Every structure is written in C-alpha cells, then in structure tokens.
Amino acid sequence: MERVPVLKIGDILLVSIQIDMEDQVALQLQEDLAERIVATGCHGVIIDISALDIVDSFVGRTLATIASVSRVLDAETVVVGMRPAVAITLVELGLSLPGIRTALNVELGIEMLARSRAAYDIEAEDDEAGSAAVATS
Amino acid sequence: MALSPDESGRFASLLDEHSEGLVARWAAIVTTSLQGRLSPAELQRQTKDLHKGFHQALSAGARDLTDEAAAEVRAQLSELSSTRARQGFSATETAISVYALKDAVLEVLGDQNDAATLRDYVAFSAFVDRAALFTFDSYVRVRETLIADQAEQLLELSTPVVKLWEGVVAVPLVGTLDSARAQVVMERLLQTLVDTGSPYAIIDITGVPAVDTQVAQHILKTVVAARLMGADCIISGIRPQIAQTIVALGIEFGDIATKASLADALRYVLGQTSYKVVATKRAGY
Numbered sequence: 001m002e003r004v005p006v007l008k009i010g011d012i013l014l015v016s017i018q019i020d021m022e023d024q025v026a027l028q029l030q031e032d033l034a035e036r037i038v039a040t041g042c043h044g045v046i047i048d049i050s051a052l053d054i055v056d057s058f059v060g061r062t063l064a065t066i067a068s069v070s071r072v073l074d075a076e077t078v079v080v081g082m083r084p085a086v087a088i089t090l091v092e093l094g095l096s097l098p099g100i101r102t103a104l105n106v107e108l109g110i111e112m113l114a115r116s117r118a119a120y121d122i123e124a125e126d127d128e129a130g131s132a133a134v135a136t137s
Numbered sequence: 138m139a140l141s142p143d144e145s146g147r148f149a150s151l152l153d154e155h156s157e158g159l160v161a162r163w164a165a166i167v168t169t170s171l172q173g174r175l176s177p178a179e180l181q182r183q184t185k186d187l188h189k190g191f192h193q194a195l196s197a198g199a200r201d202l203t204d205e206a207a208a209e210v211r212a213q214l215s216e217l218s219s220t221r222a223r224q225g226f227s228a229t230e231t232a233i234s235v236y237a238l239k240d241a242v243l244e245v246l247g248d249q250n251d252a253a254t255l256r257d258y259v260a261f262s263a264f265v266d267r268a269a270l271f272t273f274d275s276y277v278r279v280r281e282t283l284i285a286d287q288a289e290q291l292l293e294l295s296t297p298v299v300k301l302w303e304g305v306v307a308v309p310l311v312g313t314l315d316s317a318r319a320q321v322v323m324e325r326l327l328q329t330l331v332d333t334g335s336p337y338a339i340i341d342i343t344g345v346p347a348v349d350t351q352v353a354q355h356i357l358k359t360v361v362a363a364r365l366m367g368a369d370c371i372i373s374g375i376r377p378q379i380a381q382t383i384v385a386l387g388i389e390f391g392d393i394a395t396k397a398s399l400a401d402a403l404r405y406v407l408g409q410t411s412y413k414v415v416a417t418k419r420a421g422y
Contacts, residue, residue: 080367084327087362102367104334109367 012044026062044113050081080109139200149196155245166237202267215275222279235269298329305337311344319355343374353388373402
C-alpha cells in the first residue's frame, strides 16, 4: 500500500498528498501523523492537498479527525492549497469541514502557524512570570 | 390543406398576369406598415424577389410550402425574416410583409363574385398563411440565437476580479445574479485567490439591483468555498433597501463580515492585516 510521506521542517510537520486518497491511505496517514507528532514534539502540521482532484466526505472527515487528534497532542493543523473545484464541490455537497483551519498555500499556512504560536508563547511567558511571582512572595 | 395541381397552376398564371400591379400594391402595403424604416427601392426589390419566388414555386407545381418545389421561396422567407429580426423590426411587421400578398391578390381579383374564385382565394390564402407562419418561426429562431449570443457576451464581460491591495482582491458585482453567473463569479474569484495568493476577498454588491434568498444563497456558497480554501470574504456595498430586504427575508449571514461600502471593507481588511491607515497632515491644508 502507498503511504504519504511526513516531512519535518523545524517545528512543523509537512504532509504533501500527491496520490489518490483512498480510505486506507487516509487512515494510515492519520496513524502515522499521530506517531510522528509524539516522536518529534512538533507543534504544527501542514497538510498540502493542492494535488488532490477529489476530496470526498470520508477524506474530509479524516482531515477533521487528524486536526482533532493533533490538537490533543498540542499541534495546530492547517490544510492548505485546496483547489477551487474541490471547494465548490464540497460546498455543493454541504460539507464545510468545521474545525479545520485552512490557508491558500504552504507559505501562508506557515505564517498562520507562526502567528498562533507567537500568541501562545506570550501566554506561556506570562504564566512563568505569574508562577515566579508566586514563588518569590 | 394542400393546393390541388390545378389551383397552383391557376395561381401561378394569376401572379404572372398581374405581376406589375401585384408587386406595386404589395410593396405599397408593406411600406405603410414599416413606416419608412426601409427605403422604398429596397422594399420594391425584396417584394419583387418574393413574388418571383412564389411564382416559381407555384408554377413548378408546389402544393404545399414544405414541397421540394417551394425550397427556393422557403429560403427567401427565412432570409427575409432573419434580416428583419437583426434590423430590429417586430414580429408583426415581419409577418405583414408576407400577409400583404393576400390583400394585393384580393384587389387584383376585383369584384368577381363567383363561387370558384372564392374557393381559389381561400385555398391561396391558406398557402400564404403557412408562408407567414414559416416567416414567424424563422424570425423567432433568429431572435433566440441573438439573445443567447448576447447572454454569453454579457457573462464574459461582467465578472472582473480586481486587486485592491497586496493580498486583497475585490469582485464588483453588477446586474442580476442568476445561477449561471453566480457559478462563473465563484470560479473566477476562487481561481484568482489561488493565482494571487490573496487571503482576503471583498464581494461588492452595490450593482446588484435586488437580493432575494437565491442570490444570498449564491453569495454564501462563494464565501464558504473561499473559507474552505483558506481565504476570508467580506461583503460590501449593501444599500439600505437591500439591508431591509435581507432582514425581512430572514437571511442569516452568520459570522461573515458585512460592510456598507467598499471603503469600509478595505479599511476593515487592512485593520485585520498588519497595515494601519493613518491620516498625515500636509502643509497647505
């Protein structure tokens, strides 16, 4: 069975889907990603679907599941590069993929992850400052 | 009701015998109905050609307009109606060009009030009626092609997608939004988003005369599709009456940003991105 490669770039895992998403491939990707997030400790996942002609309801649901699983493992997921034809078909089918963040291309996806990470970092610093204050008092 | 061979022969000779008077009278009637929008010389020529066509068809023994022998006159009639349709004449005005032949023949027959003439006239009149109906059919066909062509042209030129700012594109919608146009707008907008990598799109509906549930549905679909691709849509140019219609119809735009003017929408988008709009004081102001 074909597998989708998962590449690690800095703090981000990049998945570029270049083959037809059969149900088994999608499920395998879901497992692989969960393992890789834990193994690498990455905080962002970018799934590039610009080569996909067809996104059916199962693939849509798998993408949503991947996003939820990653969130549990403290990684943000962004789906990038959806083709106009795919978007129109999904809308006509009434699937709006709730819970999935999207960006136009990989570059914008990386920016989006960086932004949400930056906001998180500030919160983390505040927390440390707060706990430090508690420790000194 | 087809003509008998005798009848068509008699009509052929009648058309031949009185050709001068018939054509003159026929052309005169048509001239009055068209109110001088075609030159008399042009009309005279057309009428003469038609007369010749009828004469040829009938003397060749045509019993009905669909006969082989009437092919020539059929071609003439459809040619006539297509030119009239393109020149903007009405259906009645086009049909009268053929019907006038009946009046002209009646006048040529004069006051011969025997039963045979009457029967002949009725039969001939039916033949002319079919010719006129045929003219009408071709007229409608030409008009429909014209309308289809125009609709296609309209579709091509009415959906521009313009770049307003780095990463911001706008679609100024003008005219009624039906399903076909909405589809074209959606495809163009989404394709432009991919091509330019713009994360913001503004849909401006200032030029849309009315928004009903269907139009709103089309706009919402476009917005959702853009969101799926990772771009945000703002709807702008909502006129006061349209805002009232939207509320009255109970259309929900949900969390989609709506702005009154394109300027507001652009300001909003710039605020969302890293830009800041600042008015600077200049000397002399």
